[in-house]
Each structure stands twice: as structure tokens, then as C-alpha cells.
Amino acid sequence: MSNSLLRPVDPASEAGWQNAPARKGFLTDTSICIGCKACEVACKEWNDIPEDGLSMLGSSYDNTGNLGASTWRHVAFIEQPTGATRSDAPVAVPVDLGMPSVGLPGDGDLTGAAAEGTSVKGDFRWLMSSDVCKHCTQAACLDVCPTGSLFRTEFGTVVVQDDICNGCGYCVPACPFGVIERRTEEAALVTDSGTRDGTPPGTATKVHRVEKVPQRRVRAKNVGIAQKCTLCYDRLKAGDTPACAQACPTQSIQFGDVDELRERAHARMEQLQTQGVSQARLYGADPHDGIGGAGAMFLLLDEPEVYGLPPDPVVTTRDLPAMWKKAGLAALALLGGAAASFLGGRS
């Protein structure tokens, strides 16, 4: 293991890939997210992720909760009274897009929301953001995986090999973003719709079965092992765009080469800031941050913790050499202590 903890690296070549393609990633521009959740749906559908709860969480329009074993894209909704925003940034003058718009019933002003998500009325604002695995340059989950199930792909992403993982669960507390999770049986019950029993979706024999969907509960795949976003490794290999980015109707989720996305992110942030959106900031775009930069970066309109993201994540293995040193000292202390206890007397 070479020590790459303090300098930016290309993770794929670092992991031993030769002639690796350019590193791939996401830029999630939350300033144009409309909270439609098409990404969540596309992800679930493409990756055949089981249902993991259909309840009302009482958190605005977010009934998904958080990222987890069976939620690889999660759209966060924040309703903030604007009086309570952290900055009193000048509100950008809304650009008239010429689109029809609808306000709340009884609302006098129907000109729609401003470009950066602040309502014209100014009583509250929406923040929406589609969260995903960050595919860290220095990935804690990958570092701590004892089986080698988690690996670095040629695209610089981090992927679980389902047939290797033995469900030790170590990656779960290691991830500084709380992304990866072990799939539990309870959360993995799926309703058999006739396509989950091994029959490929859309098979002719099933087409006429539209009447009543059988409500048999079947065991989902990959129960007991760690699961997370793969950046659609299968689609990438076929030269396709990941399902979420493909489905995003506003290009809030942009897929591409990480280097290029990073430039785009900076340009977009500058654009927003010159338009008066002083709260616009990049998250995960700095190759010198605690995780060596993310493969999936974000343009946010408030501080990361508002979106449920850690403000200053650091890969835990950065401290590992020091930890091993302390453990070695402690081991010596135990050895010495045990020896001393035999020298202490003849009883």
C-alpha cells in the first residue's frame, strides 16, 4: 500500500489499473434540482433494489429517509423559513423563464420561485438535493474491507462485489457519510410482481398478467451483505450514463469525467455567485479535502449539514498509522505488565 493520503491521486491507476479510462463521477447541481425523485426511481429500477419502506416520515416531501442498503439515491427536501436562513444574501431577481407557474392557493404573487430556490414571497424556501455515494478518492469503506469485496473499478469508483462480501459490516461505520449499509432481511422483503423471480422484466410470457399482482413476499437478493451505489458499473462498462443521471430531467445530476465536472462545478458556482447567490458552494470538489476529493461532488446552497452531509469528513484511515503505533505500545505494555507480575514475588 503506497501512502497516497496527502496528495491528489488518480484512484484507478493507484489501485493498479493500467490504461484506465478517465475517472468518472457525478456533479449534483442542487440549484436546479426540482425534487422530482426520478433519480431515486431510476436507480431502484435499474439496479433492482428491493423496497425498503413506504411510510410518511413527516419531513417535507422526503419520505425516503436516508441513503442505505436499498436506497442509493436520496432526494433531500429542506423547507426553511427564510427568516431563519443563515445569511441575508441579496435575493436574486427571478429570471422569467416564460414558463407557466402556480403558487399556493390564495397567493397573490404567482411569478414562481426564484432561480436559487428562494420563494418570491420570502416566507420560506426549498432546498432539494439528490444525495449519493461520494466514491471518495480515499475511501474508508474500501480501506477497511477485510475480504477485498469492495474494490476500485477502472473508472475510479468504489463497488461491492456481491459474491465476495461476507457481511462483516465494517464498511458501515467506516463511511464518513453514512452511505453504505448491510441489507437486512426485514428491510428487504419485496412484493413479487412476477419479475423478481428470475424472469427478466418484459418477458413475453408475463405481459398479459396485468390483472392482480400476486402479493407473495419473497426474499430479496443480497440480504446480509453491504450494498451501495455502484455508479452503475454495468452501464459504465457498456458506455452508458448511470441511470440516475440519465433520468434527471433538469440535468441537476451530471455525469462525466471527474476533472471536467470539477471545472464545470467551479464555473457554475462563480456564475451563481455573480448572480447574487452568495450561499452557493461546492462540496467534495477539493482534491485536498479529508477524503482526497469526491468522485460525486455537489453544488449546495447552504452548509452541508443542512442537507445531512458531514461538514468536514475525513477518511478514518488517515489516522491509522498512528493508531497502529498506539496499539503496538499498548501490546508492549501488556507484555511487560504480565512479565512484571511474575517477577513481583513468589506467591
Added chain:
Amino acid sequence: MSTPGEAENTFGRWPDDNDRKGRRRRDVQAAAARGLRAGRDQLAGLSERAGRGAPKGGDRRHVMGSRPGGEGERAMVPEATFTSYYDRPVVKASPWKADIPAYFFLGGAAAGSSLLGAGADLTGRPALRRAGRLGALVGILLSMVALIHDLGRPSRFINMQRVVKPTSPMSVGTWILSLYGPLTGLAAASEMAELADLPRRLPRTLRGPARLLVFVGRPSGIAAAMVAPAVASYTAVLLSDTATPSWHDAREQLPFLFVGSAAAASGGFAMIAAPVDQAGPARRLAVGGVLLEIAADQRMEKAMGLTAQPLHQGKAGGYLRIAKVLNVIGTTGTVLLGSRSRSVSAISGAALMAGSALTRFGIFEAGQQSARDPKYTVVPQRERLDRVSGSSEHAGVAARSRR
């Protein structure tokens, strides 16, 4: 807030809502508690209903207006103001159950027992040697059961040996145990062969191998004792090498606390299993272990700051308080009467073992608690950022949910 009955009925229409458990329900409670949507009729109704379903006990701390830490807990650090997303955790708590802290205890006890066994072997204390060697085997066998049981796919346990990864404390631990286990087994087998007097009682043709088995007892026992300290201390790195706030922040002192706890547990076991005239080293090891544990704990909590809070709260706080009492009882008994009364020695030993086990459960649980509360992730990171940028821009602006 009052409950609009109509909204409750509407709510009941979702068939799934009443059988959701765990994470989801907690989310609802947390969201309900925030009351952010007060004034928006329908959602307020949802919140209210969910709030009524909240447990009466310790989980009420998210309720609007109450302080974190809840009933009767005194915060060691001034109240932190911070923002979170509906009070949801940022990092995930490990999926590990009681298996893991139980393994820490058993593995630690086994490691210390190996050390005592080897020392007793070299200094001519046969009863202590027997206790050490056999205790180590039992401890490590139970450890393996716990470790395998904890896996999501126990049948794939062997995948642990696919790779050697210094960046993964669990991989390192696997290889340490792969070395330690067989050596311990050999030492214990030798002990049993000698106990059963196999070299004399077996048929003539098998006496050679039996004598060989007895002979390898000492080298394998000493080799096991050389690996044993690593078995006892690596587990601290296993916990600290995570994003779990109270484990990671304990990284400097946790190895010392863990080896101290291992010494106390193994000393306690030998005090139960060996007669007092041979258990002197066990008593000294146990008392030394408790002292090291206390010293490490003091320094650790000072270094941790905010993330030391969970060590005094909830289940973790309870475990650790009882552990301290048991340690004091065990140590006092050991020092005062340990060398004279076998029964006091055994009781003290049992107290020390129980204290060690509860210490492991307490540390484990504290980490789990710290992961479930976004405060312990967000506040230290935000403070770090603010220190770096040197700005007070962030202090107390209203968008942060005050708690």
C-alpha cells in the same frame, strides 16, 4: 400542539404506516419533535400523531425544547448549537450486535490467560498454567463463534482470508487470530494430554505422539503469549478506525484501556480457577490492569471532549458505571484478601471479569449512541472548520436548529 382528529384518520389510511419499525419510526419521531411544519395543517397532524407514539423513556430527548442528554444527565460540555437534517444521523452506526463487545471481552481474557499460562509454565505454577492455557482456548473458541455469528453471511467466513490488508484492522485481526488460535489450541491440547496422563495411559504405539504433544506445550504456549498482546490491543484499532465519533476520538487511549481490561479479565479468571498460592501473578496482573484502565479512561475522556458525552449517557453510561463499581469491588477484594481467602479471591475475580465485560459493552454502546446522534458528527467537524477558517460567521445564526 393539539391533535386534529381528522388528520389522524387521514393518516391511518396508509396501510403500511402502522407496521413500520426501527429507523423509519424514529425518523418520524424526530421529525415530529422538530415541529418545523407547525401551522401547516395536514403535516402538523402527522407530526402530532407520530409524536404521541413516541416512547415515554429516554428517547424523548428530541422533543422540542428539551435538552440533549435528557433526564438527569449533566452535559460535560456546553450545549452545542448545530444544524442537522431532521435530526437524522450523518454517519451510520455499525450493524454489530452484542457479539462484538462479547468478542472483545473473550478475546482479551484469552490473551491475558495465554500470558499467565506461559508465565506460570516458566515459573513452575502448574495450576495457574492449566487455568491459563485452558482458559485461553475456551475464550478464543467462544470468540470465533461470536465473530462468525456476527457476519451477515456466516457461511462466507473464510473470505476473510482472501486478502492481507494492513489498512483493514479486521483483516489484520483475522491474521493475528489465525496465528494465535492454533498456538493456543496446541498449548491447551498439551495441557489436556498431560492432565489425562496420556503418555503413560495410551497404547505403546501412541505414546510417542503423546509425549511430543506434551513437549510442544511450552514452545507453543510461549509463542501464543507472544501473539496474545496483539490480540488484546488490535481490537481498539478495530473500533477507532471508523467514522463513529466516540470510537474514533478515543483512538489515542483506547488500546491502553483495552489491554488494561484484558489484564483485569484474565487475572480475574485465573483468580477463580487457580489456588491462591499460585495466583499471585494473576492478582498483580488484574490490579495493574484496572489501574491502567482507569488512567487510560481519564486521559481518553479529556481528549475526546464532546464525544465523551455518550460514555455517560443511556445504556453505555449504565454499563460503564456498573463496570467501575465492579472494578473497585474486585480490586479491593484482591488487594485486601486475595492472597488469603480462596472464596474472596474467586468473588473478586468474578467481579473483575464482569467489570471488564461491561467496560467493553459500554465502550461499544457509547460509539453506537454517538453515531445515532448527528450532534457528535457535525459539531466537532464544524468547530474544526471554523478554527481553520478563523471565522465566527457560523456562530448562532438562526437556521441552525437549536437544541
